[in-house]
Amino acid sequence: MARPLSADALVSALRAEGVTVVEHTGWRTNNRNHKGSWGPLNGVMIHHTVTSGTTSSVSLCFNGHSALPGPLCHGVIAKDGTVHLVGNGRANHAGVGDPDVLAAVSAERAKLPAPNQSTTDGNAHFYGFECVNLGDGKDPWPEAQIDAITRASAALCRAHGWSANSVIGHKEWTSAKIDPRGFTMTDLRARVAARLAKKPTGTGTGTGTTAPQYQPFPGAQWFRKNPRSAIVTAMGKRLVAVGCSAYTSGPGPQWTEADRRGYAKWQRKLGYTGASADGWPGAKSWAALKVPYSS
Structure with a gap:
């Protein structure tokens, strides 16, 4: 378990891992903290968006929709590997899931139990990254995007002293979800572990940060x-x-x-x-x- 990183610490951790970061206007105060706890943190959860296009996906994840207010994650990982930060604090991404899975992640066990309960608030315990992909098993996952997912996950694990076993997919949290679809979490965790075995390759100075080309929809x-x-x-x-x-x-x-x-x-x-x-x-x-x- 860990206390959530501050906004500055999160950005620094991502940059230090070599991630290209876009900080979208208002992301530092965009959260659902008034609806429940945020922390202690136990891990990182990976999702796919079921959308295409960076601008519209970022806008959706920042604002949410009528049935599920935003933010819908903390960062959106685009096809080109750019990580767009859209939320800081509690986000509507994990939903309820299995307490046995949470216990396994907290203990950093290599094998997770199959999720069969939906009683624990995952939004309080996981960072969430939405990755732009249709989730149909056909939409490709470019290497730049997989590398960014790996780096972003490793950045948070390194910042908190977690192992790669702290990174899970939404489908491993609840049987009601299938994301991410198109790669295996076992392979992703192996990539994260390999990164954690090396020193971070980024500068940590912020030189990798770029401004988005277009303004996300404000809602x-x-x-x-x-x-x-x-x-x-x-x-x-x-x-x-x-x-x-x-x-x-x-x-x-x-x-x-x-x-x-x-x-x-x-x-x-x-x-x-x-x-x-x-x-x-x-x-x-x-x-x-x-x-x-x-x-």
């Missing part, structure tokens, strides 16, 4: 709160660039009716009609707009 409700943000300005400039301006001046950082009218033009340009073209941004139309990242 539908974010716009309805009339935000004032550089994100709104960046969105407005993109609306102008794609010929959907409704501005008489601006755009500026304050969300206004002109922003909504301009966005409605963009939705109609994409083929949306009726209530789907009401000017309130949605995840798919936002991803298509390609709003530049604003810190």
